[in-house]
Amino acid sequence: MVGSAGTGVQCASHAGARCNIPSEGGWIIMFSGSVTVNGVELPAAFLGSAPFTAATYFGHRSRLYEMDLKNRPGAIAEVIVESYDLGVRGFQVIPEKQVLEALEMARDAGCELTLMGTLRHEHLEEDLQTLSDLGSAAVLLDEHYTDLLEASEVAEILDGIEGMLRGLATTMPRETTLRLIEEGVDNFELYMIPVNRLGYMTDFSVFLEDARKELGRLLSELGKTVVAEKVLAAGIIPPAEAFEFIGGLDYVDMVAVGVASVSEARETFSELFGR
Numbered sequence: 001m002v003g004s005a006g007t008g009v010q011c012a013s014h015a016g017a018r019c020n021i022p023s024e025g026g027w028i029i030m031f032s033g034s035v036t037v038n039g040v041e042l043p044a045a046f047l048g049s050a051p052f053t054a055a056t057y058f059g060h061r062s063r064l065y066e067m068d069l070k071n072r073p074g075a076i077a078e079v080i081v082e083s084y085d086l087g088v089r090g091f092q093v094i095p096e097k098q099v100l101e102a103l104e105m106a107r108d109a110g111c112e113l114t115l116m117g118t119l120r121h122e123h124l125e126e127d128l129q130t131l132s133d134l135g136s137a138a139v140l141l142d143e144h145y146t147d148l149l150e151a152s153e154v155a156e157i158l159d160g161i162e163g164m165l166r167g168l169a170t171t172m173p174r175e176t177t178l179r180l181i182e183e184g185v186d187n188f189e190l191y192m193i194p195v196n197r198l199g200y201m202t203d204f205s206v207f208l209e210d211a212r213k214e215l216g217r218l219l220s221e222l223g224k225t226v227v228a229e230k231v232l233a234a235g236i237i238p239p240a241e242a243f244e245f246i247g248g249l250d251y252v253d254m255v256a257v258g259v260a261s262v263s264e265a266r267e268t269f270s271e272l273f274g275r
Contacts (some may be wrong), residue, residue: 031272032045032274037190037225038189040165042165045090045269045272046256047080049099051259052096053098072098073098076099077102077103077109079260080103084113090114094118095120095123095131103115115138116137116190116227119139119140124157128161137165141157145168146169146170147176151179151180155187159187166188167188167189167191170192173194173204173218177218177219178218181218191227192227194230195228195231196242198233199211231245240271257272
C-alpha cells in the first residue's frame with residue numbers, strides 16, 4: 001500500500017488478468033485484464049464518474065449523490081481509491097471540478113489510473129484541453145454530440161482530436177449505430193453504449209433475444225471497440241446479475257461502472273472480478 005497523509009486514502013498496486021469464471025449458465029468473461037486499441041493498452045474495466053456528478057437519471061438518488069459526493073471531492077477520492085485497491089485500473093472522467101479534484105487526490109495517494117474522458121456538451125474545447133493535460137488515453141464525445149448532431153458534424157469534431165484515442169458515447173445504440181454505418185463515420189476507435197438486460201436508457205423498447213442479436217449484428221458491422229455502460233441500470237440490477245448478463249455478450253469489450261460509496265465499490269468490483 002502507498003498513501004498520502006494529505007488525503008487520508010491509500011492505493012494498493014497489483015495487476016490483473018482477463019479471466020473466465022463458471023456460472024450456472026456457462027462461463028462469464030470477467031473484465032480484470034486489458035484491451036489493446038490501435039496500439040494503446042486500456043484496462044477492460046473503468047470506474048465511471050456519473051454518480052460523482054449526481055446525474056439526473058439516477059432519479060431520487062441524484063439528490064443523495066449531490067449531498068454526499070458532488071460537493072465532497074474527498075469522499076469521491078475514497079471511492080476511487082477503494083475501487084483501485086479492488087483492481088480497477090481505469091477511470092472514466094467527466095471533467096467537473098469535484099471529479100478533477102478527487103482524481104488529483106487519488107493520484108497523490110498512488111493510484112496510477114488510465115483515463116478515458118468525456119467531452120461534455122458546450123464544453124468541448126475546455127474539456128479537450130483539460131483531458132489532454134491530464135494525459136488521458138482516450139476521449140469520448142457525449143451523447144449530445146453523437147445522437148443529436150449530423151453525422152458529418154460528428155466526424156468533423158473527431159477529426160480535430162489528436163494524441164488520444166477517439167470515441168463516441170450514445171444513448172441510442174440502435175438508431176445511432178445504424179446512422180453511423182449508413183453515413184460512413186469511421187474516424188473513431190471506441191464506442192460507449194448502454195447495455196443491460198432491461199434495455200434501460202436505450203432505444204430498444206425491450207431487450208430480448210432478437211434485439212440483442214440485432215445490436216450484435218450492428219456492432220459487428222460498425223467494427224469498433226465497445227465499452228458497455230449503465231450495466232447496473234442505475235442501480236436497478238444487482239451486480240452479480242448484471243455482470244452475468246454482460247459477460248455473456250460477445251460484443252462487449254470493456255465496461256464502465258459507476259459506484260457511489262466505498263461499500264458499493266466493494267460489492268460491485270468484487271463481483272466483477274470474481275473475488
